[in-house]
Amino acid sequence: MAEKYLDCRGLACPNPVLKTKELIDQGDVAKLTVLVDNPAAKENVGRFLNRAGFEVQVAEEAGGFAVTGRRGVILSGAEKAETREQAAQKILVLIGTDRVGTGDDVLGRRLMASFVSTLKEMGRELWCVVLLNAGVKLAAAGSEILGGLKELEKEGVMILVCGTCLNHFQLLEQKQVGETTNMLDIVTHMQLADKVISLT
Amino acid sequence: MTLLEIxxxxxxxxxxxxxxxxxxxxxxxxxxxxxxxxxAAAKYRLDLKKLLADLETAAAVRS
Structure with a gap:
């Protein structure tokens, strides 16, 4: 695993992120330092590295910032996700509601909390969780299930949150976990999954 | 797709x-x-349909 260095000073967005991506895509990067000269590039490169499974540190340097990403000895989120890709089957769980069943809403929400916290029992075959319609409320600030979803994401489970639904419930800014996505992404992931479990 | 992916x-x-x-x-x-x-279109009140059409044209020209 190599240590790399990238000077992106003078480059406008999105070029620092694209150059960082190109370097990482080549593989074999244990540590990477990217020099940038504007706050937007600093934020975006840091965010990209974080998503790629690096631990990120930022230091101010003469006229700019040094964004450093390190891969830990512990499996990164991306590496954990990779082991899930290699599992015997890929299970996608589609959640289109914020409660389970009908009859009593309080009970329904408790059951949903129990359902999400028990999902990890699927082991590494649990590949992706998709939140749709009222299900996106589970990923927003104030949700009692946030901890469980964050834990799944940390373990490499992909959490996809419907952007249209977040927008509908005016929760775009309140989303705390997962990747905001669109219907094309959701349908593609359903197609790629070996099994889809739907809870609506 | 994110803007980065596009x-x-x-x-x-x-x-x-x-x-x-x-x-x-x-x-x-x-x-x-x-x-x-x-x-992004929703956040910045952009015409998604037109933006998508412009992007498709640009992508087709370069491919």
Whole structure:
């Protein structure tokens, strides 16, 4: 695993992120330092590295910032996700509601909390969780299930949150976990999954 | 798809996004790089249909 260095000073967005991506895509990067000269590039490169499974540190340097990403000895989120890709089957769980069943809403929400916290029992075959319609409320600030979803994401489970639904419930800014996505992404992931479990 | 995915797969779309910066009031590729196209359009009140058509044209020209 190599240590790399990238000077992106003078480059406008999105070029620092694209150059960082190109370097990482080549593989074999244990540590990477990217020099940038504007706050937007600093934020975006840091965010990209974080998503790629690096631990990120930022230091101010003469006229700019040094964004450093390190891969830990512990499996990164991306590496954990990779082991899930290699599992015997890929299970996608589609959640289109914020409660389970009908009859009593309080009970329904408790059951949903129990359902999400028990999902990890699927082991590494649990590949992706998709939140749709009222299900996106589970990923927003104030949700009692946030901890469980964050834990799944940390373990490499992909959490996809419907952007249209977040927008509908005016929760775009309140989303705390997962990747905001669109219907094309959701349908593609359903197609790629070996099994889809739907809870609506 | 996020703006990053679009612009990394179709480099010709960068100019299209820059063309919408004034209307959005921000540099889209700075502020919304990790947003989906739909999310960015909603956030900055852009005509998603027109933006999509402009991006498809740019991507087709370069491919």
């Amino acid at each position: 612009v990394s797969q179709h480099r010709g779309t960068e100019d299209v996004f820059r063309g919408y910066d004034k209307q959005a009031g921000v540099c889209l590729l700075c502020e919304a790089l990790f947003d989906t196209l739909e999310e």
